[in-house]
Amino acid sequence: MYKKIISIALILAIVFLGGYITAKQLIPDASEVSTGPRYATKPVERGDIKQGVNITGQLNGNWGGSITAPKPEGITDSNGSSVSVTYTIEEVFVEPNQMIKKGDNLIRLSAANLGEIIEDLTDSIQKKQDEIREINETIEGKIDDLEDKLNQDITDIGQINPYDGIVITAPIKGRLSEFTVEEGDKVEDAHIATIVDDSKLKISFKVNTYEYSSLKVGQKVLLQYRRKLENGGTQTAFDGFYTGTIKKLNSNAVPGENSMTYVHMGEIEADNPGLVQPGMVTAIYTENNGIPVTGLSYNGTVVSYVNEKKVYSTLYSDSDKTTIIATDVPVNSNEFVEKGQILVRIAGADVTKMIQSDVESIMNEYKKINDINDDIENIYKKIDKVSLLTTKMMVTAPSDGMVSYVNYRVGDTIVASESSDQWSLQLMDMYNTDEMYIYTTVSDLDVLYISQDAPVTVTVDALPGEKFEGSVMSLNQYTDRDGKTVYNVQIRVMGREGLRPGMNTNCFVNSGEAFDTLLVPIEAVFEENGIQKVEIINAQGQPEVVEIEAGLMNDMYVEVLSGLEEGQQVVTGSTKDLMPSESVPEDDSFLPSKNQGTN
Numbered sequence: 001m002y003k004k005i006i007s008i009a010l011i012l013a014i015v016f017l018g019g020y021i022t023a024k025q026l027i028p029d030a031s032e033v034s035t036g037p038r039y040a041t042k043p044v045e046r047g048d049i050k051q052g053v054n055i056t057g058q059l060n061g062n063w064g065g066s067i068t069a070p071k072p073e074g075i076t077d078s079n080g081s082s083v084s085v086t087y088t089i090e091e092v093f094v095e096p097n098q099m100i101k102k103g104d105n106l107i108r109l110s111a112a113n114l115g116e117i118i119e120d121l122t123d124s125i126q127k128k129q130d131e132i133r134e135i136n137e138t139i140e141g142k143i144d145d146l147e148d149k150l151n152q153d154i155t156d157i158g159q160i161n162p163y164d165g166i167v168i169t170a171p172i173k174g175r176l177s178e179f180t181v182e183e184g185d186k187v188e189d190a191h192i193a194t195i196v197d198d199s200k201l202k203i204s205f206k207v208n209t210y211e212y213s214s215l216k217v218g219q220k221v222l223l224q225y226r227r228k229l230e231n232g233g234t235q236t237a238f239d240g241f242y243t244g245t246i247k248k249l250n251s252n253a254v255p256g257e258n259s260m261t262y263v264h265m266g267e268i269e270a271d272n273p274g275l276v277q278p279g280m281v282t283a284i285y286t287e288n289n290g291i292p293v294t295g296l297s298y299n300g301t302v303v304s305y306v307n308e309k310k311v312y313s314t315l316y317s318d319s320d321k322t323t324i325i326a327t328d329v330p331v332n333s334n335e336f337v338e339k340g341q342i343l344v345r346i347a348g349a350d351v352t353k354m355i356q357s358d359v360e361s362i363m364n365e366y367k368k369i370n371d372i373n374d375d376i377e378n379i380y381k382k383i384d385k386v387s388l389l390t391t392k393m394m395v396t397a398p399s400d401g402m403v404s405y406v407n408y409r410v411g412d413t414i415v416a417s418e419s420s421d422q423w424s425l426q427l428m429d430m431y432n433t434d435e436m437y438i439y440t441t442v443s444d445l446d447v448l449y450i451s452q453d454a455p456v457t458v459t460v461d462a463l464p465g466e467k468f469e470g471s472v473m474s475l476n477q478y479t480d481r482d483g484k485t486v487y488n489v490q491i492r493v494m495g496r497e498g499l500r501p502g503m504n505t506n507c508f509v510n511s512g513e514a515f516d517t518l519l520v521p522i523e524a525v526f527e528e529n530g531i532q533k534v535e536i537i538n539a540q541g542q543p544e545v546v547e548i549e550a551g552l553m554n555d556m557y558v559e560v561l562s563g564l565e566e567g568q569q570v571v572t573g574s575t576k577d578l579m580p581s582e583s584v585p586e587d588d589s590f591l592p593s594k595n596q597g598t599n
Helices: 002-026 114-150 349-390
Strands: 039-043 045-068 085-092 105-110 166-169 174-177 191-208 220-228 234-236 242-249 262-271 281-288 291-295 300-312 325-328 342-347 394-396 401-406 413-416 426-442 455-460 463-479 485-494 504-521 525-528 531-537 543-547 549-553 557-562 569-574
Touching: 045 401, 045 485, 045 549, 045 557, 105 426, 114 166, 114 349, 174 300, 191 281, 191 342, 220 262, 242 281, 342 349, 426 504, 455 485, 485 504, 504 549, 504 569
Parallel strands: none
Antiparallel strands: 039 569, 045 426, 045 504, 085 105, 085 413, 105 394, 166 342, 174 191, 191 262, 191 300, 220 234, 220 242, 220 281, 242 262, 281 291, 281 300, 325 342, 401 426, 426 485, 455 463, 455 504, 463 485, 504 557, 525 531, 531 543, 531 569, 549 557
């Protein structure tokens, strides 16, 4: 019984002692309690402020596109049909996830049938050049025919005017004979005239074999011209002897008229003293300094003049079908004419039509050549494209980036044609790390501080101490299945060495900044009825609420656009906010300075 009383007394003592200690803790000593509320303050200061939002996300590579085998664009065979090129993978220089630089070798290809394509195209060029040669021969023949028709040399078919008709001129200098064309009459015969240059004679002669050895081509002889008489004899036509030159002397003897001897045939040219005509007989003598020495056994005969030309027109009237008229005849028969002098002009609708037809026929042949030359030029372009294709057998990186995957191994083949799409030619895929992206979401509070094109400073966990520039590329929103609005942000990051897709990033989206502006701690600002206010300690040391116009703010400071002046003290805390059990010593730094006063 005694022990129970002692135990109860001990428990009560412990309870009362605990209550006393607790009361001492909750009720401050009178020496520790201020006579009024005290305030913590900070001055309004000038400084710089930057406002923004911190968000996180992973780097994503910018798809750099497919790297493909070269496409044989514009390459056909000699018939114009599309061709296929079979590539073989000879070497692969990269692996998936490997970083590459612009110009790095990626894959080496080979294409065995490119040589066959070039050979086929080269052969087709040769065939077309043969066609051109044949057409040129045809053109030459047609021009020759037209030259004969027009009686003129043609150097440029484009200068021929069919309406000028045909102008027939004298081919040599001489006397006009056998000329029967009259102005205004039909031209009914191809033979227009004969022009004779009778200043030189052509004389045929023969010699015995024993005389042949004493004669030679180029040797001078003397001639005596004689007329034939009706009784078969001859008589001298002109007094004296005239010089001639042996121009031909056949070395092969032929039987003479009596078949008992052999003779050599020859030809002499001589100046016409003026009246010698074809058919006259000549006695022929060897000479020494212009003096006759020995007469030859046989007389010669004047057969013609050395220079004699017949003039023809290839156009003449053909019954009632074609009418060819001599529209101008400026000369007369037996008139002496100069070389190139106009003899006859022939014109008319039929002449114009025929000439026009001939000219068009020749021009069509030239057009064929132009068309073939165009074909040849196109074939050369195809050969150039094939040759260019052979230079693309080493596939290189189009830009800096990272290989995402490789489709082929050494020994694999790819068939490429002009109709192939990029997927059938795809060798590998890559990311372009020069420009990367971050896709993330933000809260409905933070989205207010994010705008299109806002600058972003990006840091990467894997690269401490480095900063990368970026910008907000897009900002959009959608409602998820739970009815919650989600705000998506896409940030573009300027890539450089070291960045890779999948890296974790921290992004500061800069929504504004100000320099040398008034700043107060963010805990000093509060809002009442939509109006932002702060509490200051006035000149009397009393707290006073004032309205302010706030600008930028971050997690530490608020920019004050109006309502405060530099140096004013703003309240950041007060003992009125303490719990009853809390106390502040008199000498605590929580108190304002003496010149601020207290309540």
